[in-house]
Amino acid sequence: MIQFRNVSKIYPQAGAALDDVSFHLRKGEFAFLTGASGAGKTTVLQLVHMQKRPTRGVVRVSRFSSDRIRRREIPQLRRRVGVVFQDFRLLDRLTAAENVGFALKVTGTQRRKIAPQVQKLLGQVGLAARAGAKPTELSGGEQQRVAIARALATQPVVLLADEPTGNLDERAKNGVVDLFRAINAAGTAVLMATHDAELIRRHPEIRVLELEHGALVYDSEMREGAA
Amino acid sequence: MSALGEAATGLRRSPLLGSLAVAAIGFSLFIIGLFALTSYNIHMALTSAESRVEVVAYLDDDAGVERIQLARGEIGGFPEVDSVRFVSKTEALVNASNQLTEFSDVFSDLDINPLPASLEIRLLPGYRTPEHVTAVADRVALYPFVEDIQFGLDWVNQLHRLRRVAGGTAMVLGGAFALVAVLLIGTAVRMWVLARAREIDIMYTVGASEAYIRRPYLVEGLVTGLLGGLLALALTLGIYFLVSRVLFQIAWIPDLWVISGVGAGGLIGCLAAARAIRRELRAIHAV
Numbered sequence: 001m002i003q004f005r006n007v008s009k010i011y012p013q014a015g016a017a018l019d020d021v022s023f024h025l026r027k028g029e030f031a032f033l034t035g036a037s038g039a040g041k042t043t044v045l046q047l048v049h050m051q052k053r054p055t056r057g058v059v060r061v062s063r064f065s066s067d068r069i070r071r072r073e074i075p076q077l078r079r080r081v082g083v084v085f086q087d088f089r090l091l092d093r094l095t096a097a098e099n100v101g102f103a104l105k106v107t108g109t110q111r112r113k114i115a116p117q118v119q120k121l122l123g124q125v126g127l128a129a130r131a132g133a134k135p136t137e138l139s140g141g142e143q144q145r146v147a148i149a150r151a152l153a154t155q156p157v158v159l160l161a162d163e164p165t166g167n168l169d170e171r172a173k174n175g176v177v178d179l180f181r182a183i184n185a186a187g188t189a190v191l192m193a194t195h196d197a198e199l200i201r202r203h204p205e206i207r208v209l210e211l212e213h214g215a216l217v218y219d220s221e222m223r224e225g226a227a
Numbered sequence: 228m229s230a231l232g233e234a235a236t237g238l239r240r241s242p243l244l245g246s247l248a249v250a251a252i253g254f255s256l257f258i259i260g261l262f263a264l265t266s267y268n269i270h271m272a273l274t275s276a277e278s279r280v281e282v283v284a285y286l287d288d289d290a291g292v293e294r295i296q297l298a299r300g301e302i303g304g305f306p307e308v309d310s311v312r313f314v315s316k317t318e319a320l321v322n323a324s325n326q327l328t329e330f331s332d333v334f335s336d337l338d339i340n341p342l343p344a345s346l347e348i349r350l351l352p353g354y355r356t357p358e359h360v361t362a363v364a365d366r367v368a369l370y371p372f373v374e375d376i377q378f379g380l381d382w383v384n385q386l387h388r389l390r391r392v393a394g395g396t397a398m399v400l401g402g403a404f405a406l407v408a409v410l411l412i413g414t415a416v417r418m419w420v421l422a423r424a425r426e427i428d429i430m431y432t433v434g435a436s437e438a439y440i441r442r443p444y445l446v447e448g449l450v451t452g453l454l455g456g457l458l459a460l461a462l463t464l465g466i467y468f469l470v471s472r473v474l475f476q477i478a479w480i481p482d483l484w485v486i487s488g489v490g491a492g493g494l495i496g497c498l499a500a501a502r503a504i505r506r507e508l509r510a511i512h513a514v
Contacts, residue, residue: 049432071437078434089429102426106435154434 001027001158001189002048007057009043009214017043019214020057025191027157030184032200033193035211041193044211045160048191049081050074062157079107082151082188086163088143090135096146097122097131103153121149125179141172148179158189165196173199244415245451251411252455252492253462255404260463260480260488262397267480269390280355282348282364282378288316290344290372298370299346307354307363312347316340343374357384405495412451412499416444420507427508437508444504445497452496456489 002025009018018040025031033041046052047059050069059066064077090099100118109117122128125145135143144164151159161180165173177199184190194200200208210218286295295313303311314322319342324331348367350359364376420427430440463480470477 075434075436078432083432089425089432091426091429102429103433106430106439107433108436108439150429150433 001025001029001062002191003058003060004044004047005058005060007047007054007059009040009047009052010055016214018047018054018211021211021214021216022057023209023216023219025158025189028184028187028189029207030181030190031192031207031209032203033191033209033211034195034197034200036195039211040214041195041211042162043214045083045162045191045193048158048160049083050077075107079154080157082148082154082156082159084144084147084151084159084161084164086166088135088140088147088167090143090146090150092135095132095134096127096138096142096149099135099146100149100153103150107154117153118149121152122146124152125149139172140168141175144168144172144176145179148176148183152183152188156188158191159183161190161192163193163195165194165199177203244411244418245447248408248411248415248451248496249454249458251404251408252452252495253458255401255408255495256456256459256488256492257462258397258404259401259491260459261466262393262401263480263484263488264463264467264477265393265397266390267484268477269393271478273387273390278352278355280350280360280378282350282360282367282376284346284348284367284370284373285343285375285377286345287372287374288343294372295344295346298372302346302348302367305363305366307350307359309349309351312349314345314347316342316344319343319345357387408455408495409499409502412448412496413503415451416448416500416503417507419444419447420504440508441501441504444500448496448498448500449493450496452492452494452499453489454492455496456492459492460485460489 004021004023007018007021008016010016021040021044033044035041043052047054047066048061050059050061050064050066053066061077062080064073064080069077091102094102097115097118100121101114104114104117105111119128119131122131125148127142127145127149130138130142133142135146138146144167148159148164159180164180165176168176173196180190180192200206208218208220209216299311299313302308317340320337320340323342324335346367348363350363354360354363360378364378367373368376427440467477467479
């Protein structure tokens with residue numbers, strides 16, 4: 001599904017963001033990606049999404065490989081990889097339904113199929129009743145659910161989440177994590193970047209990948225394997 | 228249809244820049260339109276004038292009929308020559324007295340006819356240019372019984388020169404305005420992209436293709452360019468009516484030129500937008 005093989009990312013001015021990172025996230029797996037700010041979590045997600053290319057090593061996502069993918073193939077990859085951000089990134093002038101429909105429209109879904117699919121996606125995240133509300137009329141948790149529904153619009157095989165609970169209160173945070181677990185249970189792999197240690201402690205069943213200064217210093221799966 | 232709607236939204240969002248870009252393209256094509264109008268009318272005048280261009284070879288009185296007939300046959304065989312007509316001394320005198328009626332008494336009282344016989348040589352279409360006329364005249368002048376040669380080409384030369392000067396000026400001015408138009412469209416596209424940066428970012432994130440993202444901007448450039456082309460057409464038409472009514476009747480340029488001009492506006496707009504969007508999108512979403 002997602003494979004990092006000896007991946008380094010070095011910026012000309014800022015230096016190394018990732019240093020020789022290797023891990024494998026299998027199909028349908030859920031993992032937390034943790035570490036302090038600047039540890040390299042966002043860089044990992046950007047590499048999976050192919051917003052950036054590694055300086056050394058190879059990133060493989062599904063059938064796409066960072067050393068062979070062509071520019072025009074990147075949109076195909078991104079339809080297989082849903083992304084959720086801490087700041088939701090919704091369009092304020094559109095309603096919740098239109099925000100989700102926007103993703104379907106710009107990826108070429110037939111017009112007549114958009115409305116039923118939007119309804120289904122909003123139902124999946126528990127927001128069917130708020131379809132007509134604009135982002136400014138929604139709570140943080142609700143906005144994040146709209147963003148998740150949008151990320152699921154293209155039926156991705158993996159969902160990337162970059163600090164998705166960072167702007168949420170405790171109740172909303174739990175609701176979003178429960179939603180991720182439900183999505184994962186339905187077969188979509190989830191890689192969630194977070195520095196919320198408490199959240200990770202509450203879910204010991206979820207794999208943890210920890211980064212420190214760009215290096216992968218801990219992988220709970222490896223520890224279990226070693227034990 | 229969707230791209231057209233997005234394009235209309237873009238133009239509504241920055242009407243000032245859009246209008247400036249339309250005006251710049253309009254003026255650049257207006258300059259070229261003026262040149263086209265001038266050039267076409269000079270071309271019409273040249274065609275009309277050139278159809279009357281002929282080389283007249285005045286002959287010695289003692290040239291002899293046989294030698295003249297022989298030369299007439301030879302000159303008629305030149306590839307540039309359409310026809311050769313012999314005008315006798317008598318015919319020349321009759322023509323002169325008919326054309327200059329105020330001197331008819333003088334002509335009728337003459338004891339001897341002072342006018343020479345001549346060969347009036349008409350050239351084929353395509354050979355009525357200064358170069359060919361001069362070449363034919365030079366060859367005809369080689370006949371020893373040809374006393375003088377005349378061909379009224381000075382003003383044809385002037386028309387040719389005028390057309391070249393008008394063309395050069397229009398190209399320089401039109402090119403300068405076109406460059407300004409390209410820069411303005413580039414700025415307009417940059418504004419449109421900045422105004423929609425979040426939308427574009429989401430499009431990239433969810434997997435919209437580059438072509439889909441670029442399309443509205445290319446349509447915006449195309450529409451801006453076509454509007455500029457139509458503005459140029461309106462301005463050129465205005466000048467055409469003004470000159471025709473106030474100064475003298477001139478001919479309107481052919482439809483194909485009009486379509487090409489407006490189309491050129493669309494092309495300039497589209498290419499300028501393509502150049503700008505390429506750069507701007509890479510800045511937003513470098514891979």
